[in-house]
Amino acid sequence: MTVSGTLYVVATPIGNLQDISPRALAILRDVDLIAAEDTRHSARLLQHFGISTATTACHDHNERDKSQRLVERLLAGESIALISDAGTPLISDPGFHLVRQAREAGVQVCPVAGPCALIAALSAAGLPSDRFAFEGFLPAKSKGRRDRLQALANESRTWLIYEAPHRLLECLEDMLSALGPERQVVLARELSKTFETIKGAPVAELLEWVRADSDQQRGECVLLVEGAPVPDSEDALSPEVLRTLEILLEELPLKQAAALAAKLTGEKKNRLYQWALVKNAKSGEAD
Known part of the structure; x- marks a missing residue:
């Protein structure tokens, strides 16, 4: 045999x-x-x-x-x-x-x-690695990419994607829109090669850093994203803060409403933004 x-x-x-x-x-x-x-x-x-x-x-x-x-x-x-x-x-x-x-x-x-690029990137990124999610390549077209990022906005684990260099700026711009300016994102580029780069910053800052240096828009890229915070009962937003935010959301775009509510209440803007994202996602599911 x-x-x-x-x-x-x-x-x-x-x-x-x-x-x-x-x-x-x-x-x-x-x-x-x-x-x-x-x-x-x-x-x-x-x-x-x-x-x-x-x-x-x-x-x-x-x-x-x-x-x-x-x-x-x-x-x-x-x-x-x-x-x-x-x-x-x-x-x-x-x-x-x-x-x-x-x-x-x-x-x-x-x-x-x-x-393996994703494991190499995760080991050096300084983001929580006990639980993580790998999303591969996001859709190449803008709408598909934005929709997928919106779906990932409330993922509590560290999550990773691969991205083509010619789409890196567009992807970071869409991340800024979906995740807010303060979410930590790490760019791991050209791992193990001569011009290896591992740079972490709030997504708004990282976007400007990449935009200002065309060399960072070349080569193989891994993007690692800090998971969304998971509020517990002790860390929940107060009813007064939520009421203020909900009123503002009726009249203003999400980011503006979160920023103004933060000024009025003293609450952190990113927490308000993430809560509003969850609320919008649940409203979409209900529709």
Whole structure:
């Protein structure tokens, strides 16, 4: 009886080539085939380490059709390494369909741990990391992105997204609108590369910092967002403060109402803004 091969899901460097593990290198040398997101891109990595294993393309546009043929080779006893252009495959990268089909066919799937941009960013951002949410890439179009950010505004965990450099300013502008000016956001850019940047600030300040420096609008970006505060019974807004805010919300846009209510009551503007966001979201659900 033929024993099936193994599908190795291999993490590769996100920048610094020295981050690849000896185990990953050994597997890339020993497998029968490397399934790469972009064979031309991965060729540079393989050539650097003197790896001559055959490669085949497995990307978003061909993965569904290609997976069946790769699984057939695995079932015939060959071993395959799955790699993406950088980092850990399947984390906002192709590979899900291949891994699922391989598992359904009874093929052993073995993760070869290594670099991952979101984990690297989280480890150095200084935001709570005991619980977090990863949202991948937000919608590219403005309305979809704003809607998604609005839905995330009240997420209490630290949350992370990937963003393309040419959309970074637009994304930060939409964050300012959805989250208010004081929410802490960290930009982790070009991690492990020569011009690595990790900058945290209130979103309004971060937006202006990025806008003033075109170099910060280049390269691979991770944005990490501080979770919304979760008020408990002892920290609830007083009825008088809420009444003032509700009256102002009937006449003014949300941000203006929160700012004016803060001046009138002495309450923190960001707390009022977040409460108003929750109220608007619940009103939308009721509608």
